[in-house]
Amino acid sequence: MTNQPFFIDNVAFAKKNERIAGDLSLADCSRLNDLLIHSAENSKAISRPAGTISYQLQGKTDAAGQQLLDLFIATNLTTTCQRCLNEMPLKLSLNFHYLIGDISDTDIEAGDVDSADDVDMQQASQTMDIVALIEDEIIMAMPIAAIHKEDCGEIITQSGEKPNPFAVLKGLIKS
């Protein structure tokens, strides 16, 4: 994987049923990297955000002749639990379906696609930025405040009973 952003002609990609797959590193995704660094600012243990992003993009044409893209993303990232402030793994497995079209053309609606569950519009483009698309989808899928579902570390709390939603603020005051 190069560090260069890469672009596809998404209509041609879909017409030819092309498929690409690969891995990105956080170094390829500076906005996502910044977000993880920001979430780690108050953490106790974390070193640097790390992780990998695997993706597959498949182009296809449906029976109605519409161009579609299927995107699969799997991440294995490290973020910071906002309750115990320790590292926590953030694994995401995401599927997206896009209908390629002219978004300004009101005749095209994602609802017209066969099996139209969760189909998003994607502007027809000869230079669609794949890395930016993948990065956007991960950022939107990330929890605003990541918290361990189990095995959470020592909770920073005043009563010792309920998790303190202001644990992060308390961390700031101490420093």
Ligand SMILES: [Zn+2]
């Ligand atoms: Zn935790």
